[in-house]
Amino acid sequence: MSTADSDEAPVLLRTHGRAGHIVLNRPRAINALNHAMVRLMDDALAAWERDDAVATVVLTGAGERGLCAGGDIRSIHDDIRAGGGAASVGFWRDEYRLNARIARFPKPYVAVMDGIVMGGGVGVSAHGSVRIVTERSRIAMPETGIGFVPDVGGTYLLTRTPGELGTHLALTGSAVGAGDALLCGLADHYVPSERLPRFTAALAEANVHEVVAEYATTAPEGELAAHREWIDSCYSADSVEEIVDRLYTSGDRAAKETAETILGKSPTSLKVTLAALRRARALASLEQVLDQEYRVSATAITAPDMVEGIRAQVVDKDRDPHWSPAELTQVSDAEVARHFAPRDGDELGLAPGTDPRCL
Numbered sequence: 001m002s003t004a005d006s007d008e009a010p011v012l013l014r015t016h017g018r019a020g021h022i023v024l025n026r027p028r029a030i031n032a033l034n035h036a037m038v039r040l041m042d043d044a045l046a047a048w049e050r051d052d053a054v055a056t057v058v059l060t061g062a063g064e065r066g067l068c069a070g071g072d073i074r075s076i077h078d079d080i081r082a083g084g085g086a087a088s089v090g091f092w093r094d095e096y097r098l099n100a101r102i103a104r105f106p107k108p109y110v111a112v113m114d115g116i117v118m119g120g121g122v123g124v125s126a127h128g129s130v131r132i133v134t135e136r137s138r139i140a141m142p143e144t145g146i147g148f149v150p151d152v153g154g155t156y157l158l159t160r161t162p163g164e165l166g167t168h169l170a171l172t173g174s175a176v177g178a179g180d181a182l183l184c185g186l187a188d189h190y191v192p193s194e195r196l197p198r199f200t201a202a203l204a205e206a207n208v209h210e211v212v213a214e215y216a217t218t219a220p221e222g223e224l225a226a227h228r229e230w231i232d233s234c235y236s237a238d239s240v241e242e243i244v245d246r247l248y249t250s251g252d253r254a255a256k257e258t259a260e261t262i263l264g265k266s267p268t269s270l271k272v273t274l275a276a277l278r279r280a281r282a283l284a285s286l287e288q289v290l291d292q293e294y295r296v297s298a299t300a301i302t303a304p305d306m307v308e309g310i311r312a313q314v315v316d317k318d319r320d321p322h323w324s325p326a327e328l329t330q331v332s333d334a335e336v337a338r339h340f341a342p343r344d345g346d347e348l349g350l351a352p353g354t355d356p357r358c359l
Contacts, residue, residue: 011040012062017204018055020048024124027063032072033120035091041124042098045105056203059111059125066138067112070119071095073146076301077310085301092151092297093348095120096290099153100350103127103286108208112200113137113181114193123152126186127286130208133178134193135220139186142173144265146313147305147323149273149296149339155280156289161185164235165224170273171240172261179222190219230255240270241328266305266321267328272296272339279340287350292340294348299339 012023022041024031048054061067071091079087102109102124111125112132117139125131126139133139141150141158150158150170158166161184169176169184181187189212191199199215224231234246234255240262247259262270276296280289300306304324312321325331 009040010034010037011044013040013044015054016201018053019200019203020044020051020054020057021200022057022059024059024061024068027061027065029072030065030069030116031061031063031067031121032069033095033124034072034075035087035094038091038095038098042094042101045098045101049106054107056108056110056208057105058200058203059109059128060200061112061115061121064115066116066121066136067114067125068118068121069116070121070142073310074314077307077315080301080307085298088301089298089346092294095123095152096294096348097350099123099127100287100290103153105129110200110203110208112196113139113187114196118142118175119154120152122154122157122186126157127153130189130212131187132189132191132196132199132212132216133181133187133219134191134196135178136193137178137181137187138175139177139181140173140175141170142175144171144269144273145173145309147266147269147303147307147309147321148300149269149276149293151293151297153286153290153293155273155276155293156283156286157186158184159277159281163228163232165228165231167235167243167274167277168224168231168258170277171235171243171265171270172258173265174261176224177222178219180224181222182219183222183224189216191215192217227252227254240267240274243274244328266309266323267325267331268303268305268323268335269300269309270328271331271336272300275336275340285351290350291348295341295343296339298343298346299341303335 012025014021076088109128110130111128114134115136141154143150158170195215202211230250230252237243244259247255
């Protein structure tokens, strides 16, 4: 085994046999992504794509808590307050390009989604070609709870789930375990966590599919399938207000509790998220969706809810955000549409030839 970095680096790059290993290495922050980590990952993938000695890439996270808790949102909070968010927009530009590179990577990209995998962690794993979950996996896109909108290709992934499961996960920010991740198409195989050391070691020389066949087994049953009837019925509505009304009046206790969960999220984020999901369904490629998400993200930081949501969750930790506006009915159609408007001279441009007015 060789190592390309010191053990203090935020990303460790190693080769073991014919496998290139990327280890996210900020365990005290559950490996939350920052700009340096994104650049290191992208450089490694660019090099390994051309390196015939590397047949497989394996992504794992340091520590016991999870693969990646998402982007470093405290840094985003501080950047918006101090500098208007320019550094965060630059981070998203490179992060979304990395997400697209992972999705199109020509060699097996094995993402070990053990423990917590949220937000940006989903972006660096769920676009991979071989996605492993364990009994410890907790996967979520929780952005509406911090005044943001699912990004990193999340709206692409969530619109390709069965029925309206993706809409449910996007609006509530709920975390799912292994069985539901497999049902939703966010993962491919279940490997019990105690098998992971042998599983990743075997990838040094053996064919990925042979290794998966040896170590993967049947996942524990998830929870979402039992709720498909009310989820599909309620979330097919055309507005967040109608979705909430259907949840309250469905007669199902779980649906009513879900309505209350949704109403605790940022009203602006909820409405923009629903619009983003519906628009993403009509887009043909991940690149087009990432182009759209870049617009949404770069606009979201100009509204007050993101700073307030991060403050409440991770800065002051009072869990009591004061959203502005505070009610769904106060979020105008114009405010929602503003998030999707073309950005003069600042488009992500992953899908060349696409008329930006069609996103």
